[in-house]
Amino acid sequence: MSSDPWGRVDETGTVYVRTAEGEKVVGSWQAGSPEEALAYFERKYEGLVVEIGLLERRVKTTDLSAKDAMTAIDHLRQQVDEHHAVGDLEALGKRLDTLVETVDKRREERKAQKAKQHEEARKSKESLVAEAEELAQSEQWRAAGERLRSLVDTWKGLPRLDRKSDDELWHRFSHARSAFSKRRKAHFAALDAQREEARKTKEKLVAEAEALSGSTDWGGTAAQYRELMAQWKAAGRAQREAEEDLWNRFRGAQDIFFAARSGVFAERDAEQAENLKLKEELAAEAEKLLPVTDLKAARAAFRSVNERWEAIGHVPRDARPKVEGRLHAVERALQEAEEKEWRRTNPEARARAEGLTGQLQAAVDKLHEQIDAARAAGNSAKAEKLAKELEGRRALLDQALKGLEEFGG
Template sequence: MSSDPWGRVDETGTVYVRTADGEQVVGSWQAGSPEEALAYFERKYEGLVVEIGLLEKRVRTTDLSAKDALAAIDHLREQVDAHHAVGDLDALRARLDKLVELVEARREERKAQRARQSDEARQAKEALVAEAEELARSDQWRAAGERLRALVDTWKGLPRLDRKSDDELWHRFSHARSAFSKRRKQHFAQLDAQREEARRVKERLVAEAEALSDSTDWGPTAARYRELMAEWKAAGRAQREHEDELWNRFRGAQDVFFAARSSVFAERDAEQAENLKLKEELAQEAEKLLPITDLKAARAAFRAINERWEAIGHVPRDARPRVEGRMHAVERALQEAEEAEWRRTNPEARARAEGLTGQLQAAVDKLRSQIEQARAQGNDAKAEKLEKELQGRQALLDQALKGLQEFGG
């Protein structure tokens, strides 16, 4: 008979293994010595040890499912329970029991992880739905459209929820996208209609602008071009393929008109600049008539100068007040000289002036007499009052005498 700490072989060749429940028959060995029998079944035990070790490693380091892990444990447990190996089978059972506990713990961890992931996925999808519903009301068509496409990609990368929850959230998400797409299509359809209307309006404006391009009615035509430009801006933009072509025609027609006007105005400006030079010379000639000493000669000379003035055309608008003001100043001097001459030679005016002077002189003489009388009577208060009245009458008399002198008297 042969034995070791975990097994023995009896005299009949039966091999036993020692367990906590007592000895268990491993098998029968007739092919060799008892030592060989024990060595054979010890190798089987070592094989079980290796398999259990590998399974433990897989459970700890890989994503082996709990179902597959428990099936592998059951398979190994069957081999251990079959007692076809010599060794510490109870230790192997204990390792398998701990491995079951580990698998169960890992299963609970994964369950909790899946629950967390599901909760995170729900929150993430709810956030995507909320953002999509907000974007559905946006008028930022390009940016919102790009963001919605990015949200779809994000959605696809998230785990699925339970079918009901996932379907409800997806329905809201899809509805938001559809609502945005519908609004965007309506917007661009309306925009296309507006651009088509703008194209028709601008074609009409171009036709009128081209018809006006050879006009020589400079002021009204320039004003109408300004009105056409205001109408152009108010019409909005046409389709891109039409806008540039219409604008080039519209602008080209204006350029033809304004180039022609500029050419004519340049000639006119040159002519008016020459006219200004001539009128400045005449104004200087007229100013030499001042001061007026011979009214008749000055009047004739100014009339001749003015005839030459009228024969000259327009001058630049900004210079007109200055040069005409010089002529008007000479003309006013002539008028004042004429008025003075008329007053001096008018008999009726002279008679009126002499009469007024006589009346004032009589009043002054009377006041002086009254003053002398009041002082002689010792009435100084009355004399002072009469003195003040005398001052006023004397001032009027002085003024009347001065006017009378203008008549040469």
């Protein structure tokens, strides 16, 4: 008979293992010595130790599922319970019990982690849905469209929820995207219609602009072009290709007209600048007639200046008041000289002036006599009153005498 601390072999070749409940038959050995029998079953024990060690490491260091771990534990426990090995089977059982606790703990941890991930995924998807519903009302078509596409990619990267919750959130998310797409489609359809209407309007404006390009009614046509430009701006934009082509034609028609006008205006400006120079020379010639000493000669010379002035033509508008003012000043001086000469040589006017002077002189003489009589009578109040009246008549007489002097008398 052979034995060790955990097992023995009896005379019949039966192999036993010692346990807390007593000896348990491991098996029968007839092929060799008792020592070989114990060594064989001890190796089987060592094999169980290795397998349990490997399973412990897998549970601790890999993502082995709880189900697969429990299947492996049950398989090893069955081998331990069947007592087909010699060794500390109770210790192996305890290690398997501990491993079960570890697997249970890992299962709960994974369950909690999964619940946490589920809750985070739910919140993330609810956040995506809320943002998508907000974007569905946006009119930032490009930015909102790009963001919605980005949200779809984010959604695909999130774990699924329970079927009901996931379907409900996806329905809201999908509805928001559809609502945005529908609004965007309607917006661009309306925009296309507006652009088509703008194209038709601008084609008419281009036709009008091109028809006006050869006009020589510079002021009226320029005003018409301003009105066409106002209508162009109010019409809105056409499709990009049509807008560019129409604008080039519209602008080209204006350029033809305004280039022609600029050429004419440049020629006119040069002519008017030369006219101004000539009129300034005539104004200087007229100014030499002042002061008037020989009215007849001055009048003839001014008439000659005026005839040449009228023949010259227009001058620049901003220079016109000054140069015309110089000629008008000479003309007014001649008119004043003529009026003075007329008054001096008019017989009727002279007679009226002499008659008025005589009347005033008689009145002054009479007032002198009345003042002397009043003073002689001692009526000083009357004399003072008559003296004041005399003062007024003398003033009128002085004016009349000055007027008479203009007639040389």
